[in-house]
Amino acid sequence: MNRIDERFAELRGRGERALMPFLTAGDPDLAVSEVLVLAMAEAGADVIEIGVPFSDPIADGPTIQGSSERALAAGASLRRVLELVKRLRDQTPVPLLLMGYANPFYAMGVDGFLDTAAEAGVDGFIVPDLPPEEGADLYEAAARRGIDGVLMAAPTTTPARLARLVKQSRGFLYYVSLTGVTAARETVAAGLEEGVRAAQKLGDVPVCVGFGVSTPEQAAEIGRYADGVVVGSAVVDRIQRAESAAAAADSVARFVAELKAGLR
Amino acid sequence: MSAGRWQADAQGRFGRYGGRYVPETLVAALDELAEAYPRVSATPEFREELEGLLASYAGRPTPLYLARRMTEDLGGAKIYLKREDLVHTGAHKINNVLGQALLARSMGKPRVIAETGAGQHGVATATACALLGLECEVYMGEEDVARQALNVFKMELHGAKVTPVTCGARTLKDAINEAMRDWVTNVRTTYYCIGSVMGPHPYPTLVRDLQRVIGVETRAQILELEGRLPDVLVACVGGGSNAIGMFHPFLEDEGVRLVGVEPGGEGVRTRRHGAVLSAGEEGIFHGQRTLVLSDEDGQILPAHSVSAGLDYPGVGPEHAHLRDVGRAEYLPVTDAECLDAFQYLSRIEGIIPALETAHAVAQVRKLAPTLGKDAIVVINLSGRGDKDAPQVREILAGERDAAH
Numbered sequence: 078m079n080r081i082d083e084r085f086a087e088l089r090g091r092g093e094r095a096l097m098p099f100l101t102a103g104d105p106d107l108a109v110s111e112v113l114v115l116a117m118a119e120a121g122a123d124v125i126e127i128g129v130p131f132s133d134p135i136a137d138g139p140t141i142q143g144s145s146e147r148a149l150a151a152g153a154s155l156r157r158v159l160e161l162v163k164r165l166r167d168q169t170p171v172p173l174l175l176m177g178y179a180n181p182f183y184a185m186g187v188d189g190f191l192d193t194a195a196e197a198g199v200d201g202f203i204v205p206d207l208p209p210e211e212g213a214d215l216y217e218a219a220a221r222r223g224i225d226g227v228l229m230a231a232p233t234t235t236p237a238r239l240a241r242l243v244k245q246s247r248g249f250l251y252y253v254s255l256t257g258v259t260a261a262r263e264t265v266a267a268g269l270e271e272g273v274r275a276a277q278k279l280g281d282v283p284v285c286v287g288f289g290v291s292t293p294e295q296a297a298e299i300g301r302y303a304d305g306v307v308v309g310s311a312v313v314d315r316i317q318r319a320e321s322a323a324a325a326a327d328s329v330a331r332f333v334a335e336l337k338a339g340l341r
Numbered sequence: 342m343s344a345g346r347w348q349a350d351a352q353g354r355f356g357r358y359g360g361r362y363v364p365e366t367l368v369a370a371l372d373e374l375a376e377a378y379p380r381v382s383a384t385p386e387f388r389e390e391l392e393g394l395l396a397s398y399a400g401r402p403t404p405l406y407l408a409r410r411m412t413e414d415l416g417g418a419k420i421y422l423k424r425e426d427l428v429h430t431g432a433h434k435i436n437n438v439l440g441q442a443l444l445a446r447s448m449g450k451p452r453v454i455a456e457t458g459a460g461q462h463g464v465a466t467a468t469a470c471a472l473l474g475l476e477c478e479v480y481m482g483e484e485d486v487a488r489q490a491l492n493v494f495k496m497e498l499h500g501a502k503v504t505p506v507t508c509g510a511r512t513l514k515d516a517i518n519e520a521m522r523d524w525v526t527n528v529r530t531t532y533y534c535i536g537s538v539m540g541p542h543p544y545p546t547l548v549r550d551l552q553r554v555i556g557v558e559t560r561a562q563i564l565e566l567e568g569r570l571p572d573v574l575v576a577c578v579g580g581g582s583n584a585i586g587m588f589h590p591f592l593e594d595e596g597v598r599l600v601g602v603e604p605g606g607e608g609v610r611t612r613r614h615g616a617v618l619s620a621g622e623e624g625i626f627h628g629q630r631t632l633v634l635s636d637e638d639g640q641i642l643p644a645h646s647v648s649a650g651l652d653y654p655g656v657g658p659e660h661a662h663l664r665d666v667g668r669a670e671y672l673p674v675t676d677a678e679c680l681d682a683f684q685y686l687s688r689i690e691g692i693i694p695a696l697e698t699a700h701a702v703a704q705v706r707k708l709a710p711t712l713g714k715d716a717i718v719v720i721n722l723s724g725r726g727d728k729d730a731p732q733v734r735e736i737l738a739g740e741r742d743a744a745h
Contacts, residue, residue, distance in 0.1 A: 131639075131640065132641040133626065135521045135525075139508075146508075149640065154638035155639065179625040180624050180626060181638055184622075184637070184639025205364050205365075206362045206628070207625075208368060231364070231366040231368075232366070233365075233368070233369040233370065233529070253366060256525060256528055
C-alpha cells in the first residue's frame, strides 16, 4: 500500500471524498510552486497533482496551456520537477502525483524516470496521451516499484473498455467529466453521475472526477457520488492572478479549504 | 492493395513507429474510424464515387511529363515530372480530402475540421466540404495566416471558417494541437480530416492509401512511356503524404531508389530547419511515436522552413520506418537551394512549383548530373507555386536591396 492507497483508505474510514488540486510546476517558478504545494497540503488537499509542463499540451485548455508556456520559459523540466518533489517529500507526507505528456517521460527513459521518481518520493503519475495499450512498459515497470500509473476514462469510453481501465488503473481512476479539454466550466456535464457509478460498480478502485470542476459547489455536487475531485484550471488561474507568492499561497489555501469543506 | 510487409500491424505500428498516443476521449472515435474506413472504402459505391470525383472533379489522372529542357540542362538522367500541380486546388492534397470527406459523410459526421500549414490542405478540405455540403472549420497558425493570406480567402470563399491559432510557435504544429483540442471537444459530431500521413492510427494508413493513386498512376505511365520502371523517385517530405503516395506502390521494387527531400532550412547544423529524418530523435508527438525535433528534456522544438507546408517538427511514422530499414533515403535541402530551384523550374520548364515541391527539384538538380543518360528520375511535382509567388517576390526584392 502506498501513500495514495493509504489516503483513500483513511478517507473511506471517515466518509470523506478526496480533494486533488493541480498546479503546473514552475509557474511562475519552482520555488513558488514548492510554497504553494505545502500551502495546499496544509489547507486540506488529500492528493496533489503536479503538472509537468510540455510544449504541446493537446488535452489542455487555454489556462493550463498558458501556465505550461510560462513554466517552460522559466526553465522547468521533468528533471527539475523531480527535484522539487524530493524537496517537498522532506517536508510533507501528502501524496504527490505527476501529471504530464508522454514525450518528456520517455525522453528520460522508463527506468531513468522511475528510478529518479521512486527516490524523490513520487507516488504516481497520469499521462493523458498514454493509453494503457501504448504505455504497458511504463505502467508495468511503475507498478513493480509501487508507483501508481493512474489511467483516465472518458464519457466516450465503451463499457468493455471501461472495465479494462478500472482493472488496470492504479491508485484511482481519473474520470474525465466531459468531452473536452481542461478548463473551468459553469456547469457539471450531464450524465456524469451515471458514468462514475458505472465505473465504481466495475471494481474497487476509487473513481475521481476531473476536467471542468472549478467551484466548491460543483465539487460538493460531484462529491455526492465520486470518490474524489480534481480541480486544476481554477487553481492555476488563482495563482496567475495573485500579485505575489505570499498572496498566491493565501488565495490557493483559502480555495482548497473551501473546496475540501464540501467534500467532508 | 500492396504487400503485407509494408502494412502497419493491428496497432498501427510501422516497425517501432506509429501507434495511438491520444487522450482517452478520442480512443473510441479512432476505433470507429479504424472500423469504418476499411468497410466503407471497400464498397463499390464509395470506390465509384471517389474514382468519379478524382476523374471529373479533381482532374485525374495527372500527366507524367518529360522535362526535356531540364534533362538537357542537367546533362544526366532523363527527368519526368508527375504533375500533381495540375489537379484541382493545385496540389496532391485533394486526393486525400475527397476520400476523407466521403468517409465523413458516410460515417454521419456533419462537421469536418482540419489543420493547415501552407493552406493547401485547408483549401482542399474547404473545397471538398463545399462539394459535399459539410460544415468546415480550418485551424491555421497565426504566422501562416499572414504568410498565406490568399489561401485564407479561398477557404472563406468555400464557406469554411478559418480560425487563427495564437498559441505556441503559431505554425502548423500548433494548428494540429488546436484541431485535436476541437476534436476532443466535438468528437461525437466532428470528423478530423488530417492532411498528411501522420497522427494516431489509422490516419497514417488511411491518408497513404488515398495518396497511393499518385504512385499507381506513375507506375502505369512510366511503363507505357519507357517500358520499364524508373531508377529514382524523388519527393519532398514534411509530414510525408505526397512522398508516401508516390513511393508506396514501388516499395517491392528493390531496384527503384526512393529519395525523400527534407526542409534543411538554414542548414541541419543550425537549429533552424525541419529535417526530422536527418537530425531528429525518436519521440511521441501528435498521437504517434515517430521522429521529432526535441530538446534533451523531451520538449518539441519549433521547425523552420521557408515553405510553410514543410514547417513541421515531426514526420509520418512510415517514413521513419522506411529510413530505419533502409528502403528510402532522406536528404535535406536548404531554403536557399529551394528558392533557386523555384526560379529554375519556372524558367527552364515554364512551371512554377510550390516551395515545398521546389525542395525535390533542388535535390534532382544535384542528383541528375551524377547519373547516366539512360537513367530515369521521376519528381513528384506535388503542388504549384502560385500561392508562394508573393512571398518569393518579397524575399528576392529583399536580397536585391541588400546587394545594393
